[in-house]
Amino acid sequence: MYRYDAIDAAIVADRAAEFRGQVARRLSGELSEDQFKPLRLMNGLYLQLHAYMLRVAIPYGTLSADQLRRLALIARRFDKGFGHFTTRTNIQFNWIRLGDAPDILDSLAEVGLHAIQTSGNCIRNTTADPYAGATAEEIDDPRVWSEAIRQWSTLHPEFTYLPRKFKIAVTGAAKDRTAARVHDIGLKLRRSRDGELGFEVMVGGGMGRTPYLGQTIREHLPARHLLSYLTAILRTYNRLGRRDNIYKARIKILVASLGAEAFGREVEAEWAELDQAAIDLPDIELARIRAAFNDIAFEDLPPVSAALNAAKAADLSLARFVRNNVAAHKVPGYGIVNISLKTPGDVPGDCTADQMDAIAALADTYGFGEIRVTHAQNLVLPHVKLDDVPAVHAGLQQIGLAAANIDLASDIIACPGLDFCALANARAIPIAQAIAARFAEPAMAERVGELKIKISGCINACGHHHVGHIGILGVDKKGEEFYQLTLGGSGAEDASLGEVLGPALPADRVAPSVDTLVDVYLRERTPGERFLDTYRRVGLTAFRSAVYAEAL
């Protein structure tokens, strides 16, 4: 994987030193809270309900084993022994003291980690397909381009004070594991008819209080022009985006109000005037980045592992794990192993320091020392020999992370909600736990099949409820926690926004209502249909009448 060079290391170390000085000035009273708040946010430090929260960037969701071990050390030394992986593929520590933050940033900097661009109105940490470099489905490795974006956007002076935050996702495969259509910019790698590598450029997607799907403004942008074209989009947004109203400041509002075609014309005009050659990455630098990601010496192996097949026959839980958590690898004899952080009963996305250390050890022993973070708040060991899958599974069982439920009903996305977050209206985690408990029986979850349930504790939609097959939004109704359900959303390549099922439900009605929705699906489905497919075929009414008939 790519390692930070001397320039990156110097930037990160300088930033940590600068923040140490800023904290000292705040503690002495030289800086007021109003002056300090934007500075701490630029270093990922938020004030939540019970403590400060530090959000650490995980560039395009890729971690080395050493970096994961460092996150474990920070969880142990400065937090309560755990961290929370987020839908932005970052990690958050929930119990941070301001006084400790400079030491934490120094410690992160030692392994090339930081909290730059995890907050504020800048280009945030770019996310990419967690199967990058491992799946045969990809046209090209999205990490190469994500790293180029990282270098270009890091502390970019022109784009540090945008009208609002800005998120970019890159998928290298047609099967979209990045939710590209609900990002400010979604980039999908493709090849033109004559074989030229390029991007489909989607702009203006987003969730929050006004959800939109991104619209394609360019079917095929030659890949080598990525950075100049992104510059043109950002300049157009910086110039035309609204700064008078925080709720209308995201690029999605601009694209929706101008229309994608008109917005695209503005971008093309801007792009035509740019000095593209000065911005686009030289081929030699791209080649350097690409080489850094091609450092894995795969062995020549038979495509089928006799050892794994024998182990599966002897162990049904392993067979289930392989069915649900192991995906095909581009290299024969290897697999992509998903680690679910959704063990029913636990907090979605939470990982203890001991678990992080154990996963880092598994990655070192069996997976070339690489770990990925997914936007569904799970982890991935992208390159594991099929022969080694039984050992990895056993290792995960020992740390309670062998749940075989990827994309099943118990693999629920949930934001921290009102248990931690100062913005939340309602709790999200206990709702997720109540639903997961109903699908804790693995055979039951498998019978239901793919069902993506996503829960947000407020309208800001960190839990991606708009694109859940079943979305759940916490609202405050006369001082009580209520939950609004939406159906039919998808963040994948068949992206869509969910439709509201009906009036919000009290907390204790949510899990039983999900049961009811699943019952309707099981009754109505035809062979091969997922929940989402059945919903799209039969429509909202059957589901609505079942839930609200019971609620009466």
Add this chain to the structure above:
Amino acid sequence: MSEAVITANSLVAGDVVFWAGGGWVEALADAERFADPSALDTTLQTAKGQTTTVIDPYAIDIVLEGGQPVPASYRERIRALGPTTHPDHGKQARGGAGVEAIAAHAGAGVRSSGRLGLIRRK
């Protein structure tokens, strides 16, 4: 009649604190209670002046349950206890009569935001 306390987050640790006798305490049970709105407003101004100790002091409504103060809103109850998902984390881990009183009334509150002054006090 309803009473109020003043709460904030401490600057250095970020944890939840309550006003008592010119300084800050960690447990709601030890907080100074105000029945008189003008005394509350005056004290709140004093509290807001302690800018190197705390961040953003504000007043919240409480009710008395068995003599123990309990925030009127569920948001403030979670602040006074800790996350409901981790009973061993936050103030609730210390236990005691004050914590038990809040936990016993951790259901629905009268308002999600316990912050006074959003709705003008009469």
